[in-house]
Amino acid sequence: MKNNRCSNIEASIGFSRKWDALEAGREVAESAIRKLNQPPSFFLLFSTIHYRKNGGFNKFLKGVWDVLPEGTPLIGGTIAGFINNYGCYTRGATALAVSSSDLDVAVGIGKHTKINPSIAAKQCAMMIKNKLKDSRKNKLIINLISGPTIPDLPILGRVNVIKSNFYGWLATHLGIKLFSYFGNGMGKEEDIVDSLSNYFKDYYIIGGSSMDDYKQIFSYQFINKECHKNSVVALGCHLSFPIYLKSLIGMHETDKTFKITGSAYGGRLITSINDKPAKESILDILGITEEQYGDLSGFYYRTANYFPISFEENSNFTSGIAGFLGNSVALGYKIRGNNVKFLSITGAESLGVIDEAFKNEKNGYNYPFVLMSSSAMVLNSLGSEAYTMKEKLDNYIKDTPYLMICTVNENAKSPGKSGFARVYSFNVMAPKIS
Amino acid sequence: MIDSIEKVLDDLLNYDDILACMVARQNMISVMPSDGTNSFKPEVNQIWDILHRAMDDVFVVIREYSQAGLGEMEFRLQDCEALFYVFPDTENALVAIIPALANKGLIEIELENARRDILRIMEKKEQLTLS
Numbered sequence: 001m002k003n004n005r006c007s008n009i010e011a012s013i014g015f016s017r018k019w020d021a022l023e024a025g026r027e028v029a030e031s032a033i034r035k036l037n038q039p040p041s042f043f044l045l046f047s048t049i050h051y052r053k054n055g056g057f058n059k060f061l062k063g064v065w066d067v068l069p070e071g072t073p074l075i076g077g078t079i080a081g082f083i084n085n086y087g088c089y090t091r092g093a094t095a096l097a098v099s100s101s102d103l104d105v106a107v108g109i110g111k112h113t114k115i116n117p118s119i120a121a122k123q124c125a126m127m128i129k130n131k132l133k134d135s136r137k138n139k140l141i142i143n144l145i146s147g148p149t150i151p152d153l154p155i156l157g158r159v160n161v162i163k164s165n166f167y168g169w170l171a172t173h174l175g176i177k178l179f180s181y182f183g184n185g186m187g188k189e190e191d192i193v194d195s196l197s198n199y200f201k202d203y204y205i206i207g208g209s210s211m212d213d214y215k216q217i218f219s220y221q222f223i224n225k226e227c228h229k230n231s232v233v234a235l236g237c238h239l240s241f242p243i244y245l246k247s248l249i250g251m252h253e254t255d256k257t258f259k260i261t262g263s264a265y266g267g268r269l270i271t272s273i274n275d276k277p278a279k280e281s282i283l284d285i286l287g288i289t290e291e292q293y294g295d296l297s298g299f300y301y302r303t304a305n306y307f308p309i310s311f312e313e314n315s316n317f318t319s320g321i322a323g324f325l326g327n328s329v330a331l332g333y334k335i336r337g338n339n340v341k342f343l344s345i346t347g348a349e350s351l352g353v354i355d356e357a358f359k360n361e362k363n364g365y366n367y368p369f370v371l372m373s374s375s376a377m378v379l380n381s382l383g384s385e386a387y388t389m390k391e392k393l394d395n396y397i398k399d400t401p402y403l404m405i406c407t408v409n410e411n412a413k414s415p416g417k418s419g420f421a422r423v424y425s426f427n428v429m430a431p432k433i434s
Numbered sequence: 435m436i437d438s439i440e441k442v443l444d445d446l447l448n449y450d451d452i453l454a455c456m457v458a459r460q461n462m463i464s465v466m467p468s469d470g471t472n473s474f475k476p477e478v479n480q481i482w483d484i485l486h487r488a489m490d491d492v493f494v495v496i497r498e499y500s501q502a503g504l505g506e507m508e509f510r511l512q513d514c515e516a517l518f519y520v521f522p523d524t525e526n527a528l529v530a531i532i533p534a535l536a537n538k539g540l541i542e543i544e545l546e547n548a549r550r551d552i553l554r555i556m557e558k559k560e561q562l563t564l565s
Contacts, residue, residue, distance in 0.1 A: 019448060050448075080540060087547065090540040091449070213451075214537040376540075383542030384506075384519075384549075 007433040008102045009241065011369035012036055013084045013401045014095035021055025024093045025063020032097040039069045040097040042105045042235055044142065044371070045076030045222055046405050047093040049212035057220050057227040060093070065225055073105045075233040077144040077210035077221040080376035081386075083393065083404040088386045090213065090379070096369060096403045102240040106131030109223045110192075110232045113146050114180040117188040120232050121195030128236035129199070136238040139203040139415070140429070142371070143234040145192050147209030147219045147408040148322065148332065151175075151184035158217060160323030160330070168326015176265050176325075183230035186268055186322070187219075190333045190421040192232050193411040197419035200236075204245045205419050206429040207234070208373040208407030214380060216408070241368075241431040244361060247412035248426045249318060250353035250378075251308065256285050256342040260335060267334035269325065277327035285342070306381065307344060308423055313337025318422040320377075332409065332423060345424060350378045351389055353426040358396035367430040370397050372404035375424045379406045435559040436465055442551045443467040446530065451541055453478040453514065454531040457552065460493035464526060478531050481512055489529060492518060497525045510534055517542070519549045521556070528552060 014032025018024040024047070033040055043064075051060045057078075068074070081090035108127030110120030128141070150158050153175070155167075162168045179185035189209050196205060210219045223233045258281060262272030273281035283289065286307065308320045314336040323330040379386050393402060412427040413419030439457060444467050446455045454474040457465040467473045471482065478485065492507055500520050507518040507527075513534050518527040528549050532541055 019445075081543060088543050089547065090543045213540055379543065380537050380539035383539035384546035386539075386543050387546065 007241070007368070009098065009100035009368040009431065009433065010036055010038070011096065011098045011401045013086070013403055014093075014097060015084060015086050016093045017089070017091070019050070019054050021051040021057065021060040022063040024051060025060040026066050028093040028095050029064040029067035032095045033068065036097060036099045038099040040072050040099050041103055042098055042237065043068060043072050043074040044096040044235070044403070045074055045093070046079050046082060046095070046403075047076075048081065048089070048091045049078050049218055050091050051093070052218060052220075057222070061222060061225055061227055073107045073235060074224050075107050075142065075144060075222060075235045077233065078212060078219060079208070079405045079407055080211055080214055081379050081406045083386065083390050083406075085399070085402060088390050094403060096371060096401065098369060102136070104133050104135055104238045106236045107223055108234050108236065109221075109228065111228065112183070112230055113188060113192060113232050114183050114185055114230050117191035118195045121192045122199070124232050124234050125196060125199035128234060132236050132238060134238070136240050138239045138241060138243050139200070140237045140239065140243060141196060141200050141203050141205045141207070141234050142237070143196065143205065143207030143232060143411070144221055145189045145207065145209045145232045145409075145411075146187060146221055146230050147189070147211040148187040148216055149184045149219055150216045151179040151182065160216075162325045165326040168324070168328060171325040172264055172269055172271065172328040176269065176330075186332070187409060189409045189411065190317075193413070193419045193421040196234070197413050202415045203236075203413070204243050204415060204429065205411060205413035206245060206371060206373055206427050207411050208405060209409040211376065211408040214376060214408075239431055241433055243429060244365075244367070244432050245412060245414055245429045246357045246427070247420060248353045248356055249422065249424060250349040250426060251318070251343040251345045251424055252349065253310070254342045254344050258282075258285055258340050260338045260340060263335060264328065268331055270329045270331065270335070271327070278329040279324050279327050282321070282329050307342050309340050310343050311335065311337030312339035312341060316420055316422070318343065318424055320423050333421065345378075345381070347382060347385060350382060351392060354389065354392045354396065357426060357428045365432040365434055367397070367400050368433060370400060370402040370428060370430040372402070372429070373410040373412070373427045374404055374406055375410060375426075376406040376408055377424060435555055438555045439465045439552055440468045442548050442555070444473070446544070446548050447473050449541065449544065451532050451536040452530055453533065454482075456529050457526055458489065458493070458529050459525045459527070460497050461490060477533070478514060481514065485511055485514065485516065485531065489516060492516070493525070493527070496520055496527055500525055517545060519545060521549070521553060
């Protein structure tokens with residue numbers, strides 16, 4: 001990989017596979033900044049969840065700041081995995097360091113996203129707006145939002161399938177609201193992205209949700225020297241360079257459809273479908289019986305994630321089945337219409353979005369770096385074949401520093417348009433230099 | 435070479451969801467983690483004997499078809515899943531035992547990284563032998 005110095009901007013990728021949090025922090029920062037000729041203007045830092053048990057994230061950040069120049073704006077958090085110039089990983093730490101005198105940067109944080117996502121988004125947006133000069137033509141927000149976490153329920157433990165109708169009813173109508181007071185439950189990323197899109201109408205936005213190794217128990221966000229939970233962190237950046245951004249969904253529609261006739265919790269839980277209990281209807285539509293899987297945990301882990309849904313009224317939004325609470329079906333994100341269609345994804349479609357994003361691009365431009373957010377479920381479904389994805393990226397991006405973060409939900413927006421927080425999407429952003 | 439492969443296997447056992455791992459072939463475990471079966475997680479110790487027998491049967495198939503390009507195999511036994519990553523043109527495979535309901539794809543990526551590391555160690559040894 002070259003130190004990509006073109007025009008007045010340079011970027012480099014940091015990387016560490018060390019298990020110890022402090023050592024990994026030092027190595028990821030050191031490997032990123034040693035290739036830069038100037039101190040970084042901002043630093044994006046991502047790691048897998050493994051440092052929680054190997055020293056903790058405060059030590060990880062201490063390691064980073066042992067090396068990183070004081071005052072460098074930093075955001076980041078935990079993700080399921082990443083692909084960068086070095087390889088495909090679901091354990092380790094990576095960073096993108098960017099240096100340029102042609103950009104202005106500010107970072108922001110909004111807390112308690114699970115209980116009040118709109119207020120958290122406002123806090124975060126105001127911090128950035130108050131610090132950023134309205135100086136340059138092109139504007140960008142990079143964000144990481146606390147992803148969904150499964151609460152530890154009394155008696156039941158940490159489950160996303162509640163078989164009992166009584167406990168399921170209790171969770172649907174009471175529990176799920178209570179979870180958010182304790183910083184658990186659904187990530188509500190769609191509300192945060194809707195709010196950020198309103199505050200940053202003329203901005204490009206790219207980001208995703210922080211998570212662990214898909215057990216969905218922990219999720220951490222980093223801002224400067226601090227590690228947070230249940231927060232949204234964002235970096236605002238005004239650049240002199242034009243920006244390339246594309247957001248794609250690599251899925252196809254199936255002939256399985258249904259009509260939602262009852263919902264709860266702001267449309268994040270479906271209680272009835274075609275006037276019948278939601279769980280029963282979903283299983284019927286998919287041709288699945290509970291007996292087939294022993295209990296529905298097997299279905300959830302092996303099948304449900306391969307059947308995301310979209311809405312006839314608004315096909316830009318996708319969601320997934322996040323669990324079964326008695327007779328209710330928990331969705332990852334709120335419904336955007338009552339007429340639902342099941343989608344499906346193939347390995348070829350997961351890889352095809354990369355061709356679609358890059359094949360006709362560049363046209364005389366160079367990219368100093370490429371940042372992508374994609375679905376951790378794609379990584380989980382591809383397994384070792386994720387290296388095919390890396391080969392494609394290497395083929396298109398070559399030795400330009402690049403980083404793809406894999407998250408539970410991804411978001412993107414172009415200026416003057418609505419933002420989308422959705423699952424199974426592939427989002428790419430790169431400044432363009434002629 | 436064995437020490438280096440042991441280190442790769444020790445590294446894999448740091449993952450919560452990798453219950454046991456080894457480099458093996460039919461009727462023979464070629465390389466174990468440095469602490470042998472002691473470093474395997476308790477869940478796998480309970481069914482180790484039956485798992486070991488089932489693994490040997492899988493190696494019959496690997497031996498038969500590895501030259502034809504057989505790359506990966508897996509089976510599920512009770513609450514465990516055994517994943518086999520065959521080293522090209524050999525009868526050896528990196529074997530990992532994981533929980534049946536683990537997020538297999540995420541683990542597979544790190545197993546692929548381990549397989550690549552072990553291949554590099556083997557190639558280095560081969561080059562040293564030739565020179």
